[in-house]
Amino acid sequence: MSTLEFRGVGVRYGRFTAVDGVDLTVPDGSVTGLVGESGSGKSTLGRAAVGLAPVVAGQILVDGRDVGARPRRGPVQLVFQDPYASLDPRMPIGASVAEALPRPSRTAGVLRTGRDGPTARRGRAGRTDRAAEVARYLDLVGIDPARADQLPRALSGGQRQRVALARALAARPSVLVADEITSALDVSVQGAVLNLLRGLQRELGFAMLFISHNLAVVRYLADRVAVMDGGRLVESGPADQVLERPDHTLTRTLLSCVPTLDASVPGTRPQEPTTDTTAVEEAS
């Protein structure tokens, strides 16, 4: 499999610098969590890896080879944040996944233009193969392959995100970028998508850049954690180290902001306002 490497990457939109000199390595077969507040440039960095953001400085390498600055079929695939926007509303989900499958080779395409019988049969066989591949990927993400001809609007948010994941995997990426893939979903659905993603990553062994603003989610998936602030990388390292002994104040802030039900953690819940404290606060 492959390693994704950012070397001094800078991204600029007009005069606005979204990402500034980021060096980050996503090692082979592991998950790197990328966290930061909104506007920190974490999503932009992820999009840059697939050529969807204008890289003005540095290099993005997969196994030492530059991925190029334009969106094209490359070794990196991206799963988008919003599953309601990332699937073509007029395209059956099976066709969306099929689009990601490798194209039949060029010679086959030329042959198919011929009029003789055998090639026509071969074309049909190719279609059956592709349908089987689509079914395999849908099954992989837990969507009934029989639903392949349904439109995205027949699916719930979590199911759509599964289809988006199937599409990205069908392109056989060596690196997967997951950009806030659960933040548009209900918490109850989030768990299932995270379980799925973690299982697939372990099974297929691709390197993954997992972008999120929620450290608890990142912690669950990531082997390494990188923290961005204002377009710069402020901290990175093994997940345990960054999360248990954070160096940067932002990391500590992000840690303290994770919503929790555990009342024993100090400062996680405001004190119950008794009449007394209210009176004191009004006085102060």
Place this chain on the structure above:
Amino acid sequence: MPSKPSSTRSARRTSAGPSSESFGHRLLDALRTPLGLAAVTAVAVLTLMAVLGPTLAGSAATRVDTGAIDQGGGSAHLFGTDGLGRDVAARVLVATRLTLELTLAATAIGLAGGLLLGLAPVVLGRRAGRLVTATVGVLVAFPGLLFVLVLATVFGAGSTGAVLSVGLALVPPAARLVQNLSASVATADYVAAARILGTGRFRLVTRHVLPNIAEPVTLFTAQSAAQILIAFSGLSFLGLGVQAPAYDWGRLLNEQLGRIYVNPLAALAPGLAVVLTGMVFTLVGEVIAQAGGRRAPHRAAASDPADEQAGTSSATPSSASASALDAGGGGDTATEDALLSVRDLRVTFPGGRTSVRGVSLSVAPGEAVGLVGESGSGKSLTALAVAGLAPHPARVAAGELRFRGVDPRSGSGLGTSLAMVFQDPMASLNPALRVGRQLAEVAEVHLGASRAQASARAVERLAWVRITSPERRARQRPHEYSGGMRQRAMIGMGLMGEPSLIVADEPTTALDVTVQRQVLDLLGEVRRDSGAALLLISHDIAVVAQVCQRVLVMYAGRVVEELPVADLAVRAAHPYTRALVGAVPTMGTDRNTALATIPGRPPEPGDRPRGCAFAPRCDRARDRCRTAEPVLTDQGEGRRVACWYPVTASSGPVQEARHTEEPPPGDADPSRHEAETLQDDARSVRDGGVR
């Protein structure tokens, strides 16, 4: 990019019913309406006229009869005869084919040119694309009629010239439309996804852009055809179009108009043909628009009498639950001194979908209550109904609905005593108005403050919600605010009066964790400082736990559990509540086990199972759960639960429920187990989906 508002999410979810078929299906539906039938009939008649006209009436149209020159309408000649004694009716009929041919040819030219120019920016690089866009911009600025006349002069008189000129005149507006539509499609995530999958530019256009702009473009084309028919007839009328001996309706009009006072019928006939055919084109466009428009087929506003009675009928199980609630009495729901008191609230939509089924809740003055549930559980509708803001076709019924002792539905107006904070502050603030002005308006309208007083108060309130340099910020517009600041401004707007209740509907779902924390802290502070009560709605039980004292968990339109926040982590009794708690990953979640998930999906409002609505997704469900719906019963200590087999305190903390998916001891291969739970999860989702 902020996440999608959940209101849209649930709206889209509900639209994903069986009514959401393809465009083809919806077109078929639209064709069955009276309008659609009329369009089909009219098109059929026109087609027959065009195809058979020349064969049937060809000879009559060209036969010169010197004995019957310039006759009026009558039995021999329906619309009379022309200067050479030819039958006008026959000539109008024969002209149908040529007129339609030329109109459709011109429309085709215009559409093709429009698509070509309009899609060019998607296919071409950035610079060439900009050049095309600018060119179209200049061409659109050129008056259409002038364009036609100039082109007609350039190409010279004759039908070819006229077709070209009318067709080319359509190109700029068509190109502009296609450009605008395709530009928005081209920036969509699914197009970006296709690009990183290596889909070529032309494939991108045919597979993704064209299907997604097809409906509005088709509608535009149908309407343009009507205009082109008029334009073309105009050109022929002026002598720039079809030349003798050929003739279309415009030319016939030209020939007959001179004698309109002598033989009005002969002059009016071709004009009438133009007008009627133009209407047919528009009709076709209208039908396509109806099929293309996302609006649901207009069902008869089902005024189901059962719905209306539901709220008051005493035999319904929900009323039983309400009385059980009253009987239970105790705890903090002494409705006498409650600020907000709701009993047996029902929100019903036409067609019998009941989204909220007998919710009872009360909020004491100064109390913070959380309302938790998945999308579609009815939590937002409950809050909106309480605030008197239930969306249009919804019908709200309640055994009791009192806010500060008054029914908010009575029209007395909630004024400034209830503040509402919505999920998407960008949508709830007016982007054209300065933030300070929007806040000030509240004081002017509701408190009768002068403009200066109101402005001062607005600045003061912005400072209260921790917006730095409030004077400067008050003069800014919402787009200059960050997401968190907009939400603060919304809270500030609610504080312009002296609210006794703040209803916050998913106020932090579009925000990242740090801003979420700030907004939640602010809500807590505001509550302490103002003494207002808070009703906080969220899909994330952990968010509610940050600021609330008491939590109500909703599922499928009902409250299934109510408990103090402190009990959430360990003493939740309803399996659904425990599942929600377990689904939130925390900094202490075991990384080596799968996250707890809730298999399946919530039932659609029209399709709820018999018995407990959660039973199909519940691993504790037994036969009784599938036949009888449990009512909310008091458990003491301010706790209520609607479950036949609640988890008792002796069942252990929630963490244990979460660890049911842990690999059994001795299982050396956790990943294999992982794959199994994955499969289970997948299967349950599938089952849920198929249902």
